[in-house]
Amino acid sequence: MATQGIKKDISTGYRRKLYTISELSKEFDVTTRAIRFYEDAGLLSPLREGRSRLYSVRDRTRLKLILRGKRLGFSLNEIGEMFLLYDSEPGEEAQLNHILEKISEKIDLLERQLEDIQIVMQELQEFKSQCRERLEQMSDK
Numbered sequence: 431m432a433t434q435g436i437k438k439d440i441s442t443g444y445r446r447k448l449y450t451i452s453e454l455s456k457e458f459d460v461t462t463r464a465i466r467f468y469e470d471a472g473l474l475s476p477l478r479e480g481r482s483r484l485y486s487v488r489d490r491t492r493l494k495l496i497l498r499g500k501r502l503g504f505s506l507n508e509i510g511e512m513f514l515l516y517d518s519e520p521g522e523e524a525q526l527n528h529i530l531e532k533i534s535e536k537i538d539l540l541e542r543q544l545e546d547i548q549i550v551m552q553e554l555q556e557f558k559s560q561c562r563e564r565l566e567q568m569s570d571k
Contacts, residue, residue, distance in 0.1 A: 448477070448484040454493055468496055471506050473513065503536050 455462045468474045469483070473496055476483040485493075492513065499509040512532075515525040 447487050449486075449490055451476075451483050451485065454485055454490060457490075458493060458497055460493075460497065465493065468493065468506070471510065473506065473510055503540075504532065508532060 449457075451462045451465050454460075454465055465474065469476060474485065474489045474492055476485045476489055478484070495513075496506070496509055499512070500506075504512075512525055512529060515528050516522060
């Protein structure tokens with residue numbers, strides 16, 4: 431787990447947990463370059479303290495959701511849309527409906543891909559059998 435600093439938030443003056451890019455990189459096993467990429471894409475918004483980036487608990491949670499979304503096959507654009515929905519009214523309800531729609535689309539895509547894979551596997555098995563039969567015929571001569 432990342433060591434977490436408690437720092438005074440420059441913009442609000444309140445004290446809260448903040449993470450460095452190195453801490454998040456180690457915790458989630460991603461490169462600092464990837465984290466900066468997500469920041470450039472507008473998915474993370476760290477505070478700046480000189481040349482240092484300080485990530486809030488919200489940014490940490492978003493990074494976790496970005497990585498989970500990518501594992502599930504969502505594009506960064508789709509993940510960004512979900513964040514926008516969550517941040518706007520009515521918030522969670524709209525986000526959940528949107529996510530359900532995206533999940534259904536992913537399931538449909540994966541089911542089609544699975545069918546394609548099963549067809550290819552069957553064709554490869556048949557071709558493998560034909561090759562073995564031909565080899566047996568050649569050895570019988």
